[in-house]
Amino acid sequence: MKILITGGTGFIGRKLVAHLKVQHQVVVLSRQGSHAYHLLGHDVQVIDSLDRLDHLNDIDVVINLAGEPIAQGRWNPARKQQLCDSRWLLTEQLVDLIKLSITPPKALLSASAIGWYGRQDDKPLDEECDHPSLEFTHQLCNRWESLALAASSEQTRVCILRIGLVLGLDGGALPKMLPPYRVGLGGPMGEGRQVVSWIHIQDLVRAWLYLLEHDDCQGIYNGTAPTPVNNREFSQQLAKSLKRPHLMRIPAWALQLMMGEAADLLLTGQRVVPKRLQDAGFHFSFPALPQALSNLLDRPPSNQ
Numbered sequence: 001m002k003i004l005i006t007g008g009t010g011f012i013g014r015k016l017v018a019h020l021k022v023q024h025q026v027v028v029l030s031r032q033g034s035h036a037y038h039l040l041g042h043d044v045q046v047i048d049s050l051d052r053l054d055h056l057n058d059i060d061v062v063i064n065l066a067g068e069p070i071a072q073g074r075w076n077p078a079r080k081q082q083l084c085d086s087r088w089l090l091t092e093q094l095v096d097l098i099k100l101s102i103t104p105p106k107a108l109l110s111a112s113a114i115g116w117y118g119r120q121d122d123k124p125l126d127e128e129c130d131h132p133s134l135e136f137t138h139q140l141c142n143r144w145e146s147l148a149l150a151a152s153s154e155q156t157r158v159c160i161l162r163i164g165l166v167l168g169l170d171g172g173a174l175p176k177m178l179p180p181y182r183v184g185l186g187g188p189m190g191e192g193r194q195v196v197s198w199i200h201i202q203d204l205v206r207a208w209l210y211l212l213e214h215d216d217c218q219g220i221y222n223g224t225a226p227t228p229v230n231n232r233e234f235s236q237q238l239a240k241s242l243k244r245p246h247l248m249r250i251p252a253w254a255l256q257l258m259m260g261e262a263a264d265l266l267l268t269g270q271r272v273v274p275k276r277l278q279d280a281g282f283h284f285s286f287p288a289l290p291q292a293l294s295n296l297l298d299r300p301p302s303n304q
């Protein structure tokens with residue numbers, strides 16, 4: 001198949017491209033020019049813009065991951081607009097091209113995030129949840145999803161993966177969390193009761209491949225492991241995996257001072273469960289946190 005992927009140079013995209021290019025012809029949309037070849041290899045094709053395309057007739061599947069990093073920078077109005085525009089405008093452009101195609105891609109697989117649910121209490125949430133908390137992350141994800149779902153037709157199925165906290169060593173939150181834990185200064189954030197819905201990077205890549213390969217899959221899927229934990233448990237497990245003490249606590253006010261509203265990403269949470277992936281027959285290699293962390297932290301980074 002010929003697969004067009006946006007965000008293919010990112011933390012998730014690089015892992016996914018490495019798998020996809022074994023069997024498929026991969027085209028990556030990237031602003032990074034020749035650096036994208038350095039990251040991904042010369043056996044992918046890199047394009048720098050969709051502007052010169054009139055259709056996607058020769059593309060079989062589109063995978064849409066691109067977006068400004070959500071946890072980077074303070075969420076002032078300009079940054080919020082960047083976070084939204086980098087996802088919404090590109091998704092809109094992809095969907096327009098799909099609609100202009102005579103032989104459109106048979107699938108659009110588009111990223112979203114568990115931020116769609118907003119801050120929630122401890123109750124498990126599957127894809128049927130109809131009471132999201134209507135804060136910024138919900139607004140961002142909700143429009144991102146609606147724009148992608150507009151590509152849906154008899155010829156094109158759309159799958160949305162609401163991704164949780166991705167655990168890997170080559171990007172995402174985990175490498176940033178490790179330094180204080182390694183010196184014994186790690187600990188829960190705020191009250192520590194907020195739920196962390198995480199997923200091992202290998203399972204996330206396998207979930208994307210599963211949605212790609214199963215033509216009967218469409219609609220919203222939660223991309224999280226089946227056993228979310230609260231922040232205190234997460235922190236305890238991380239310290240234990242590193243064989244370090246777990247004595248500190250990071251007060252909410254300190255995070256709010258450093259990050260402003262973006263501290264919500266750390267201080268609030270939601271217990272998200274992957275009901276539709278599991279119902280569709282997907283099996284997790286790392287369903288529980290201790291195994292996921294020991295797989296990541298007991299081996300050199302190149303093996304992740």
Ligand SMILES: NC(=O)c1ccc[n+]([C@@H]2O[C@H](COP(=O)([O-])OP(=O)(O)OC[C@H]3O[C@@H](n4cnc5c(N)ncnc54)[C@H](OP(=O)(O)O)[C@@H]3O)[C@@H](O)[C@H]2O)c1
Nearest residue numbers: 007009010011012030031065066067068086113163165166
């Ligand atoms: N990692 C997580 O824990 C997590 C959790 C939930 C949801 N997600 C979502 O999953 C997607 C992929 O995540 P990731 O961790 O792989 O992200 P990442 O490492 O930050 O990579 C995102 C990619 O998007 C592209 N991009 C960034 N800003 C852009 C802009 N302004 N315009 C166009 N393209 C832009 C970049 O590609 P180029 O520089 O090559 O153009 C970059 O490689 C993101 O949309 C993210 O929100 C991730």
